[in-house]
Amino acid sequence: MGDHPLARALGGGVVEAARLLLGRRVRSEVGGLPTEVILTEVEAYGGADDPASHAFGGPGRRNAAMFGPAGTLYVYRSYGIHWCANVVTGPPGEGSAVLLRGGVPTAGTETMAARRGRTDHLADGPGKLAAALGIGGEHDGLDLLGEEGPVRLLPGPASPGEIRSTARVGISRAVERPWRFVLLVRD
């Protein structure tokens, strides 16, 4: 694959990729405004064999980006209102991806606050995270591993903390798979 530090991790299994994404940073420079978060909550979604995944049933117009190479950004609209960002994983054509559910702001906090209309709870939810980073439908299909894209995936602290796995949220199928991963904050 590519030479990006995370390329190898993302190209493997989606569950492994989800755990490795925790603690990594996502940086965006949408509209010339730099913002950055450290990922603290993610969910793994498999390919056509995962009933809860958008890839279930094969590729279509909406989920085309999911079947691209690992490191591709997949953006979809939720409930007609919010945008949610995913990182495509696995080999091309598999359709697996990791939903970015939450993060802690580390740069551009003022920009995020302006976009969100509040100064707290800036990125503690899928829609909030995408909104804070300025990610929208126009970013669907972007390469997160490139060096000059508006949205990039960067390495984070070597030892981010303890990871806890739970059931996924907001889905009605395959609820039993504990594919939601939360990074426990140490004090």
Place this chain on the structure above:
DNA sequence: CTATGGATTCGCT
């Protein structure tokens, strides 16, 4: 063609 419901968030009670 029309109908349906979702990987959510926010505001009000």
Place this chain on the structure above:
DNA sequence: GCGAATCCATAGA
């Protein structure tokens, strides 16, 4: 705790 807001892919006639 509960329901509204609001878009579009997908399913069914």
